Structure formats: structure tokens, C-alpha cells
Amino acid sequence: MRRFFHITLLLFAAVLPCGARAESVLFLNPGSTHESFWVSYSQFMQAAARDLGIDLQILYSQRQPELAVAQARVALQGANRPDYLMFVNEQYVAPPILRLAQDSGVKLFMVNAALTPDQQALVGERPDHIGSLVPNDDEGGYLMMKELIRLHAPRNAAGPIEVLAFSGLKVTPSAQLREQGMQRALAEHPQIRLRQLVYSGWTQERAYEQAKQLFARYPEVSLVWSANDEMAFGAMRAYAETGKVPGKDALFSAVNTSPAALQALLDGRLSALIGGHFTLGGWALVEVHDYHQGVELNRYGGRDRQIPLLQLIDKKQARQLLAMGASPHSRLNFRTLSAKGRPESYRYPFTLQTLMH
Structure with missing residues (x-):
């Protein structure tokens, strides 16, 4: 790791401008x-x-x-x-x-x-x-959770509605604020029960490994909130491996307007997408x-x-951004x-x- 830092910094020094610009x-x-x-x-x-x-x-x-x-x-x-x-x-x-x-x-x-x-x-x-x-990270987390709840409402589920949440890093202000917004939305809907929130470091693989365990532990989950698109894709992959269908058997959300996320929204695999930042x-x-x-x-x-x-x-x-x-x-x-x-x-x-x- 130290050698990597050294090489990176040498390369950086080499490309710095040689005169005042x-x-x-x-x-x-x-x-x-x-x-x-x-x-x-x-x-x-x-x-x-x-x-x-x-x-x-x-x-x-x-x-x-x-x-x-x-x-x-x-x-x-x-x-x-x-x-x-x-x-x-x-x-x-x-x-x-x-x-x-x-x-x-x-x-x-x-x-x-x-x-x-x-x-x-x-x-x-x-x-x-x-x-x-x-x-507006707080508002983003709030809007995403509210949209999941709105879309779930016509299902008339009996009993509490169960949620899983995948966040980024504890020491990242944007992750903290998005979580804060999510919790604010949940407080407005006491019938929604957050089963677990995990930190997946913004990565698809980490979310995938965590989600495999979480979906086994909480098979009744029907809403999945993710603080970025990569974590959402990891969770969706794990959910599909259980034999269930993302967007049908459970609603998933994500942040970011990557081409893959935009296409997933159009395909119905993602139900709520936040982006623009x-x-x-x-x-x-x-x-x-x-x-x-x-x-x-x-x-x-x-x-x-x-x-x-x-x-x-x-x-x-989504179609416009993809185009x-x-x-x-x-x-x-x-x-x-x-x-x-x-x-x-x-x-x-x-x-x-x-x-x-």
C-alpha cells in the first residue's frame, strides 16, 4: 500500500503544471x-x-x-x-x-x-x-422512502410492512443524511418496520453478501432502500437468487442516474430512483x-x-437521460x-x- 501511495504521488507531481496558469x-x-x-x-x-x-x-x-x-x-x-x-x-x-x-x-x-x-x-x-x-441528501433519502411506501400502498398488505436498508459508510456525511431522511419518512408511517440497516461501503459486492444473509433472516421484507445504485444492484441480485422478482415481490430503490439504474427503472426492477447530484x-x-x-x-x-x-x-x-x-x-x-x-x-x-x- 505504501508503495502504491508513493507511485501515485510521484505520478501526480509529474503532471502538475510547470508554471503558473x-x-x-x-x-x-x-x-x-x-x-x-x-x-x-x-x-x-x-x-x-x-x-x-x-x-x-x-x-x-x-x-x-x-x-x-x-x-x-x-x-x-x-x-x-x-x-x-x-x-x-x-x-x-x-x-x-x-x-x-x-x-x-x-x-x-x-x-x-x-x-x-x-x-x-x-x-x-x-x-x-x-x-x-x-x-439535499436528507431530502433525497426521505423522498426515496416515501416513494417506496406510496408505491406499496395499493398492495393492502396485512400486518407490518418490512424494510431493509443499505447505506454507504458511517463516516460519510452524505450517507448519514440520507439515512436521516429515510428515518424521518419511516417515523411518519408506524406500520412500516425497519428490520435492519447495514453499511455496504457503497459497493455492490458487499451489499450482495449482506443481502444474502438478510433475505434469509427476513423473508417477509417487501421494501428495500439503498443509498446508491451499486448497493441496490447487489441487493437485487441476492433477492433474485431466492427465486423472487425485484420490482414485483419486493420494491427496490436507489440513488444515482447511471445508465444501468435508469434502465432498471424503465424495466421495473427499480421502483424508485433518486438522482441529479x-x-x-x-x-x-x-x-x-x-x-x-x-x-x-x-x-x-x-x-x-x-x-x-x-x-x-x-x-x-430516465429515457431522456439515457438518450x-x-x-x-x-x-x-x-x-x-x-x-x-x-x-x-x-x-x-x-x-x-x-x-x-
């Missing part, structure tokens, strides 16, 4: 190159960077927080620093990255998961922290570009904001979203609808 951004992607969500997230950012004229580099930390911090160290303490470092507070990597950034001259922007309230209290205000954008990094680059141009972000909705990106995806939208393929940004000019020169009443139109119209 205007508006250079390094994004530390917490996922892996095998995760469809984080790959599509990066692709959307790359499209935004091309439109905006930003020199963007992306490094994947392969779900290893130690590697993310090591990558940040090279970027923040090396000779050729980016103008901006964008990162996710995945597995709580923000505090060590903030310490490394002290007096580096690099501006910081957090996406998807910002500082927790406790971390914010410890860190305080930082002039190098220029902003953050996070999605793969766009967040691209929207964040619009704000970073505006900041670089002298725009005061606080005048246009706030420097640190939560935006309602997570929404229920219906079949019409867009790997280039959902093709009809979008990111420069037109800038707040530069706009009246203070302007608000960035960062929604899935902006992309799809």
Missing part, C-alpha cells in the same frame, strides 16, 4: 475510476471546465482517505500549486486538508459533503475557504470561475449552500450560467431541469 483547479475525487457515479461526475466537470476555460485536473483517491490527504499535501505544499483545490469531506478528510492548506495561497471549495457542525466550530472562519455546494462539481466550477472573475458569491445566494439536486426520476426523465448518453452536457453552455454582471436577484439555476431543457 490562470484559474487552475485540482479536484480530489474521493471515488474510484470503476464507480459510474464518480466517473460521470468528473465528465460533467470536464465539460464545464472546457466551456469556462478552466485548467482542471482530477485525481481519484480510490475511496482511501489517506491517499486523498497525501494528494492534497503534494498539491498544497509543492512548488506548483493550483489556484483552487476542490474536495469532498468524504470520511472526514477536510480538517487535515485545511491544516495543510494554511498559508499555501490555494483557495478551497468543498463539494458534496462540507464541514460538519462540530468541524466548523473547531476550524472557524477561513479566508481561503471560498465556498461549498452540497446536495452528478452535476454538482460542474456547477461548483461555475461558482469558482465567477469568484476568479471578482464576483461576490454572497450576493447571489450565499457562499455555502445546499441545492435541491436530488429528485425523484420518473420514466420520461443523452455520456454527454448530458452537450446542449449546455456553462458560461451562460455565470452571475457576472447580473442583478443581485439572480440565482444560479443549478438543477437537473437546466440540464434537460
Whole structure:
């Protein structure tokens, strides 16, 4: 592992710009190159960077927080620093990255998961922290559970309705918030019984192994809530191996708009799908570009904001997103979203609808 870190950091140092370039951004992607969500997230950012004229580099930390911090160290303490470092507070990597950034001259922007309230209290205000954008994870978890319950209602099940839940990592704010939303929905429906919630690390294989045991333990489960698409697919595979049919004998949900998830919704294997937050990094680059141009972000909705990106995806939208393929940004000019020169009443139109119209 140490040798892997060393080689990765040497390669990273080799591709850092050799001279100062205007508006250079390094994004530390917490996922892996095998995760469809984080790959599509990066692709959307790359499209935004091309439109905006930003020199963007992306490094994947392969779900290893130690590697993310090591990558940040090279970027923040090396000779050729980016103008901006964008990162996710995945597995709580923000505090060590903030310490490394002290007096580096690099501006910081957090996406998807910002500082927790406790971390914010410890860190305080930082002039190098220029902003953050996070999605409505709590609402996403809530909407997904409510949709499963709504769809189950016509079945008129006798007795309590049993649920299993598959979450990501305990130390990931987005997972915690999605769980929180799910629990809020369950509290509104006392006839729904959560049998067990497990942490599958966002991976299909882990969810599959857990689900094999859980479906044997709880054969009456009829609702399955998953905090991402990979875990949903693992659970669905295990359920199908019991001889039952996902989408018929039990209703499954997922987060993310990967092609596989969109197709599963159209096929009826997934009953509820939440998505839209793969766009967040691209929207964040619009704000970073505006900041670089002298725009005061606080005048246009706030420097640190939560935006309602997570929404229920219906079949019409699923077909539209599938038709867009790997280039959902093709009809979008990111420069037109800038707040530069706009009246203070302007608000960035960062929604899935902006992309799809």
C-alpha cells in the first residue's frame, strides 16, 4: 500500500503544471475510476471546465482517505500549486486538508459533503475557504422512502410492512443524511418496520453478501432502500437468487442516474430512483470561475449552500437521460450560467431541469 501511495504521488507531481496558469483547479475525487457515479461526475466537470476555460485536473483517491490527504499535501505544499483545490469531506478528510492548506495561497471549495457542525466550530472562519455546494441528501433519502411506501400502498398488505436498508459508510456525511431522511419518512408511517440497516461501503459486492444473509433472516421484507445504485444492484441480485422478482415481490430503490439504474427503472426492477447530484462539481466550477472573475458569491445566494439536486426520476426523465448518453452536457453552455454582471436577484439555476431543457 505504501508503495502504491508513493507511485501515485510521484505520478501526480509529474503532471502538475510547470508554471503558473490562470484559474487552475485540482479536484480530489474521493471515488474510484470503476464507480459510474464518480466517473460521470468528473465528465460533467470536464465539460464545464472546457466551456469556462478552466485548467482542471482530477485525481481519484480510490475511496482511501489517506491517499486523498497525501494528494492534497503534494498539491498544497509543492512548488506548483493550483489556484483552487476542490474536495469532498468524504470520511472526514477536510480538517487535515485545511491544516495543510494554511498559508499555501490555494483557495478551497468543498463539494458534496462540507464541514460538519462540530468541524466548523473547531476550524472557524477561513479566508481561503471560498465556498461549498452540497446536495439535499436528507431530502433525497426521505423522498426515496416515501416513494417506496406510496408505491406499496395499493398492495393492502396485512400486518407490518418490512424494510431493509443499505447505506454507504458511517463516516460519510452524505450517507448519514440520507439515512436521516429515510428515518424521518419511516417515523411518519408506524406500520412500516425497519428490520435492519447495514453499511455496504457503497459497493455492490458487499451489499450482495449482506443481502444474502438478510433475505434469509427476513423473508417477509417487501421494501428495500439503498443509498446508491451499486448497493441496490447487489441487493437485487441476492433477492433474485431466492427465486423472487425485484420490482414485483419486493420494491427496490436507489440513488444515482447511471445508465444501468435508469434502465432498471424503465424495466421495473427499480421502483424508485433518486438522482441529479452528478452535476454538482460542474456547477461548483461555475461558482469558482465567477469568484476568479471578482464576483461576490454572497450576493447571489450565499457562499455555502445546499441545492435541491436530488429528485425523484420518473420514466420520461430516465429515457431522456439515457438518450443523452455520456454527454448530458452537450446542449449546455456553462458560461451562460455565470452571475457576472447580473442583478443581485439572480440565482444560479443549478438543477437537473437546466440540464434537460
